[in-house]
Amino acid sequence: DVGDEDVRIRITHCGICYADILWTRNKTGHTKYPIVPGINVNGIKVGDRLGVGTFVNSWQDCEYCEERLEIHCSKGAVFTFDAVDVDGSITKGGYSTFIVVHHRYCYRIPENYPLESAAPLLCAGITIYTPIIRHKMNQPGKSLGMIGLGGLGHLAVKFGKAFGLKVTVFSTSINKREEALRLLGADKFVVSSDEEEMKALAGSLDFIIDTASGNHPFDPYMKVLKTGGVLALVGYPGELKLDSFHLLSGMKTISGSGSGGTKIIQEMLDFCAANKIYPEIEKVPIQYVNEALERLIKRDVKYRFVIDIENSLK
Template identity: 70%
Template sequence: MSSEGVKEDCLGWAARDPSGLLSPYKFSRRTVGSDDISIRITHCGVCYADVVWTRNEHGNSKYPLVPGHEIVGSVKEVGCSVQCFKVGDRVGVGTYVNSCRECKYCNDGLENYCEKGPVFTFDGIDADGTVTKGGYSSYIVVHERFCFRIPENYPLALAPPLLCAGITVCTPMMRHKMNQPGKSLGVIGLGGLCHMAVKFGKAFGLKVTVFSTSISKKEEALSLLGADHFVVSSDPEQMKAMKSLDFIIDTASGDHSFDHYMSLLKTGGVLVLVG
């Protein structure tokens, strides 16, 4: 479909100040360029980053701010040079919508380290100089390089968390070869990242142990998420009884020491911090 169409209003939910209160907001998206895709948004996940930015907890939020970076929908328009997608395709968009696409990091597929700075899905500076608006909206314009195909047999409503929490744990798991069936994985914490790490771990055939300071999360870890073991990390006896692990992913968000987890690793084991 041509990118010469008339621009339509985009309807979103925006915060106007650090209260973080969202209210209806009408705005315009940038024109679809030759390498861009316009996506009709059907679902968007809720990430704690949305809260952080709408409340200006980093001190540099640009209002009005439309959050949302776990976006799923269908392609409604493509630029004239787009080769990988067509109208109607099911796609997802994560934390970034663009980068320079020319530096050494972009050429290595590490666009998040772009030397000129990646363009964040919301509250970033877009190709046309405007401030990006996120997925709490009716549609979005994204460079095709930052779109990901959603399989036809995968429910769209389940896909959004994979685009932030999912990739946060899956990337180091793949990079450090944590997809070897029969090996052991420890996951520290039981929040948004942990539940993804447990599910990926089980899908890869790993023996998964969840570490938490709260015994109340045991049932969720074992019955709902399918972990093999649950350890109360504040209990020295339970920690002492733990056998050595091949891998550990630390997803805990609060300040904590990870020294005593190091001793649970086998020689040559891997501990990844993502919390």
């Protein structure tokens, strides 16, 4: 049902992200089947171009909601799929043709911005943009390191360059060098398993964003940070192990970040449109979703899948 403050959106595109794997495969242990995934949605409402991100409601009565940080609602934000809404219903995501959302959690897609490009921004994009703004990384001339070059990492490079930063990409795969430097415009590429390359960078970076999942060492990256440097963790390593000496002796910070609130999401969309930042995507029909999820598990995508719902169901 469409309430007085709701918007009924016709969905044209929906991004696929790793959260879809976690929930459809019950990796979290609490999936409520049947489930309709899809947390980054685009559509049209009476001529408006709208997007829906990772959450579709919150209780709106806590300090975080008042500050437009609804994703951190003290009673719990309502995620776009497989979540219990404030009325007790279970949310269904964007692998669909329509979605009904409270207007507060809809975002205007600028007229000059492609809808298919906006879909990944509402998940991967805001995951990267939020720590950049929170930690004031957006200072021209500063240096930013990026661990990992997948769906999150490639957007971090694009944001970094748009903000005038000197961007270094860390990867375990030498095969990603050309992509990082030529396709995405990074300033430097470092094979993180090469101890000599890592030592040469000691104390050289102001910031690092870590997008890598799976357990990996942190001490080598802490050594690369300058005094007072910040490492923002946006991946999911599972276990965090490091020598606390690096924090104490260099006033360094490790910070976690997930998504962002409604205010910063709209800000990010406007920034991307103004600066012509477009995710690298592979569009797929809705009938290809299962194959796309399997390919995502194998990391066989550059760099984000987007479901072309509008043209799949004609």
